[in-house]
Amino acid sequence: MNIKPSHVDIGVLFGEKTIFTVPKYQRGYAWDDESVADFISDVSVCYSRRVNNNCMEHFLGGVLSIKSDIDGVANAVRYQLVDGQQRITTLTLLAFVLCENLEELAALVEDDDKDIVLRIEHHLLRLRKAFIVHDQVVNRIVTPANVLTLSKKDEAHFRALLAGRDPIAVIDSHVKLSASLMQLKKYISSVVVEVDDLSNKLDVLERFQDVLLIDFSVLHMVAENKPDAYRLFQVINDRGVSLTDGDLLRVKTLELLEGHGVEQDAAELIWDDILSDKPSRTYDYLQWIYESYAFKRARSGALADVYMEQFFGRINHELVNKKDARFILSQLEKIRSDVCTCRSIIKGEWVFDDQRPVTPWDRTRLRSLIVDLGHTLCVPLLLAISDSGHVKFRDVVLMLERSFYRYKIICNEHVTPLKSLYYAESQIIRADTKSYKVQSLRDKLNDLLAQRAPMANFINGLLGLHYQAKTGGNKNIKHLLMMLDSYGGWYCNGANGNPACLEGNRILDFGETSIEHIYPRNAKAADIDPEMEERKNSIGNLTLLDPEINSSADNKPFNDKRDIFKKSSIALNVKIGAKRVWNVKSSTNYERDLLAMAKLIFVA
Template identity: 25%
Template sequence: MVTAQETTLQGLLEGTRQYLVPLYQRTYSWTELQFERIWDDVCQLARDRADHPAATHFIGSLVLAPSPAMGSVGVAEYLVVDGQQRLTTLTILLCAIRDHLAEHVSPKHRLRLDQQYLTNPFEEQRWLKLVPTQADRDAYVACVKSTPQAGGDNAVGRAYRFFAKALDTLGAAEEPITVQQIESAVITGLALVAITAKPGDNVYRIFESLNNTGLTLTQADLLRNYIFMRLPNRGQAVYESLWLPLQQRFTPTELVLLFWLDLVHRDPKVKQTDTYSTQQARLEKLRTEADVEAEVQRFSRLGALLRVILHPAEEHDPAVRQRLERLSAWGTTTVYPVLLHLLDRRDQGTATSEQIAAAMLYLESFFVRRLLIGRSTMNINRILLAVVTEMDRDLPVHEAVRKYLSTGRKHWATDASLRALVRTIPFYLNGRASQRSLVLRWLEESHGSKEPVALEKLTIEHVLPQTLSEEWAQMLAADLDTDETPGEAHDALVHTLGNLTLTGYNSELSNKPFAAKRTALAKSGVQLSRDIADRQRWGRSEILTRADALAERIITSWPGPTEESGNQSDVPWDVLAKALAELPAGSWTTYGDLAALIGTAPQPVGNRLANHPTLNAHRVLQAGGIVAGNFKWLEPGRTDDPRDVLRAEGVTFDQHGRADQAQRITVEELAQLAGITPEELPERAPRPGPGQGGTYADRFIEQLTARQSPAVTTAVLVLLEEWTTLGGTLSYGTGGETSCFLMARRREHELGSIWPAVIYPGGKFEVVFQHLSVRTPFDDVTLREELRQRLNQLPGVRIAAAKLTLRPGFPLTVLADADAREALLDHLRWFYDQAQLDTPDEADLI
């Protein structure tokens, strides 16, 4: 049974009372958003009470339970089961009011407010009215005692600073109110319902029923709460010696990760959202406090290991540290379960540092080789989560990891497959930009140069440029295959590993002929680039020769699978099928584009489509937009003209039977459809403007200036300035080519972030329809279509309707025309206005 009574802060705090926040409660975590809301409520209430002194404002409930330690006389002690965030905030506000009145009105207010509402002045042991959790206690005591530490860099301190500042600015408000009016509103005007349990009630069960949805508490919070409910006698000691250090070592998200990783060791199918319920079911079987305490000790030990994974610099063994640093840089968190297992094995004495370093090298090789053959993401999560439970426990741990990754269809490329596919797979279109850059950096490091270069500052350079000029077309023409055009050869070669290097000489390279590039590359401190400078020309034979040399270096640096490796198709036909299945109506692609996507030649693609039923195969044409002469339907008896089918789908043909090139889906766009190029995301902290406040902004401008003409560079900077003037912000990508995102909403917005376009220094204004398709309000296709039509009004811009789910773009040179730039700004203003939608009131959602 519980009792409920409406009360005020005065009713709660007057008298000799103490409110204890139990260990199973989360730490104080309100932010400025909540501070602003409660402050606005208090200010409005103070204004209302000027005319209606009895006015009140209801702010919620407070669930209390008598403390098990409370006797029949003395301080009335209560546990705060629910509502501690609100109660803590209001007492911090009282501290700020007290200090303001003591400084600006009279020192007597300090003693008055302390003795009435903040302390029990005649109780040495229970002098605080409110006792927060241990983690918040020092900061809270500093506020109550008004020491120099009050207002520190923590959640309690931030609350105190917010209210102190707000009180200082009261007189400047449009409707001035006094601090005394604020105090009265807080003490007697804010109404609460105090719900009090009876002695003997299971307090934690009440708490859990209020909070077990996981919406207000993290999975780690709920687990902590459950654990300390199970430790009525040992709770304080376990909290201070084990839990608090663990909690201080990690962020809330990292704590959830720790408890999930512990479960994944047993069952790789456990979802992170089920962490609390699964851990609780496991801990429910424990019978004694000693058993529960032992589990907390085990969590503490695993936490020390996870800390090393998250912060590799803390690892003592150099070889293990290097592997952890590399796997951390790779950015795949699903490797954490096996890494935790490896460190745990060493900690338990069943594996050596040498063995776990070798196992980590096999994992690194697994990632690198899969990326190199275009299979970086396929089933990667399932494979990695199952390593611990499925690997052979009778083998040394490094051999067990290698054996597991070698068997079945896990796409860990053999040496033979690697040698073949490195020549043809479009490496630059696979995986994340950061991962591609890492592979090239690690290859450069394998040379062991005695004069190391700051590789992290370099960007990936296409030696054969991404835009094919007449001079480069002539160079490629020297060794074309039969019936192959320079454009097809370019598509097949430009993104392969053999054509890529790292450089800081963007301004000297750009789209220049090879003779000019050689001169710049010869000056480079990067061995990968100097090797290219030794060549007299740069065509197919040179690119393939370099690919062969890089393949041998890769094989030496990253050992491959055992001989048990299963038979795996060298050509990723599944990627081709996925791209074609996603190819939208009203578009088409070529045999050469598909061949470049999967690292083969146009003829095998044609043979594949002619003999294997594949969805949308009729949308594959020859490079000039012509239906292949030997095209045939695989459906028996079907004889209709594929051009008629394509016309019905929306493809336009000219009088010569050639499909509109604007509707062609390129290699890069096919990669988007196949899902092998994850959308780059902006840096977490948006920048206020170009060149202000951070290295990414500076790098963007440096790269833009180096790669574009002064006219284009100036036009882009003018556009960015206008964008920020109308209210937008700028954020930057963290890849080798530093992109600039036009942010119409930030992450903190109630509808989430949104941006219409990304600008690349290499020369592309990319319209992110793919991103917009899942962002309010542009998840409405009619708005995306209006944006497309608006952009197509610009001179030189033609975006096909079939690309409304992709990331098409147009050259930055369009912006050099002042009229075109002003028109684009008008369209961006329209976009910005559309993105600033009001969210519905909570009342509208009930």
């Protein structure tokens, strides 16, 4: 990697013939109010020190660029900003605010006060040439050149601001640009207004100019080529705003499409959609998608690089033809489609249209798996199987819910073997999606369960479940009881074949359904059974009830609740209601029945 760093003050960085450009499809201006407030705080500290004749250097961090000469212009340099546009843009806005204040001061100066007029004109010329626009002789023709050109989405708004206009903000980066300028104006004006004499006001503005040109410095890292620059780009953060792998991928793919306008414009819209979520969420989506196709996790800090290799590796980056451009666009469409699928999966929303034989109950299992059990580790596998149709997708979801509950929730086994299994199965699915048989996954899951979470361990884990009074501490119990209820019909009919819910249109809402103690949790003195007190919070004394029913049954003795149980739509409760009494023996038998059901249900 050939990077040439130099520590320079801003006055040197913004030389007389220097031009900065932000890549056309780079992300927009991103500094929020807090970031600009921090910048202003730095300005204020340096300014105060100059007032006290104790000036100081203030380091603003690193700026990374790619250097190139400007055709037809002697000794002129163009820097393409790979990282640092937030700082460079904000420094330019500060220079513009100083120019505005100098112009306002010039309008107040008397004609005979030539010294002040000359000073103002000198500073205005220096700031405008360094930060706003300067003349270049291009092939013997004097041509104005903008010192800083922003990305395609921000340039027109930025140019309007520097022209003193008040443009309408169309997108978030426009809002941030206008807000940053307003903050800077407000700050500089608040300092200038504190002094009355014109000469003193000019002194104030000169101090601010010295802060900008002399006190502020950066580490300017200059790369000779894009690969080196973008490799370093991945490990650098803009002040206050983290650079993301999504941002880098956007730049890399759109630059590949230079010269292919139609495809490039379409790709830009695709990236706008892909990157519309919070950066952390987008990173999750991109990581899961990569895992689903590469069958491994991207190494730390290298997601953008491995994406380019995985999805665009066949492209000659030095010579992209029309066929290549269309391929790049098709790959981006695929990535966007998978991002949309991830968005649905992570919310537990079924990713297919409602169609048989998948039932309403089947569709709720995705939410149970991802949201209630929190099993996002399986998203890459679900992405792979989603291309096989709604029936296979359903079968995999059902298997994963039962297996994960047993393997991790109850037996608390390490997820690494499970993750490896998912990668291996994703590879099999991707190799031949149409003919893939879900029995392949079922066999592997059952083998893993037998090795890592054997049935004896699972049963012991269930026996260790106890109701807790604190809110949210009983999800595992509720999940168990809901699953036993859902698969109860299949179990009672002989438990033939793979576990299945026979009442697909009947759905219990996890959030609304509540756990009920059969023998009351807080029995009245006259109803206390000392033996049951010892086991009242175990699964042998717990069931499910509708919240409204639960309220009416709360803490009543069993005899007062028998009719409620008999009339319940939950099969477990009907059996409970058939009991004459509820004591240790009946509770033990009930527990034995639950465990017998669990043994047959919680397999892949």
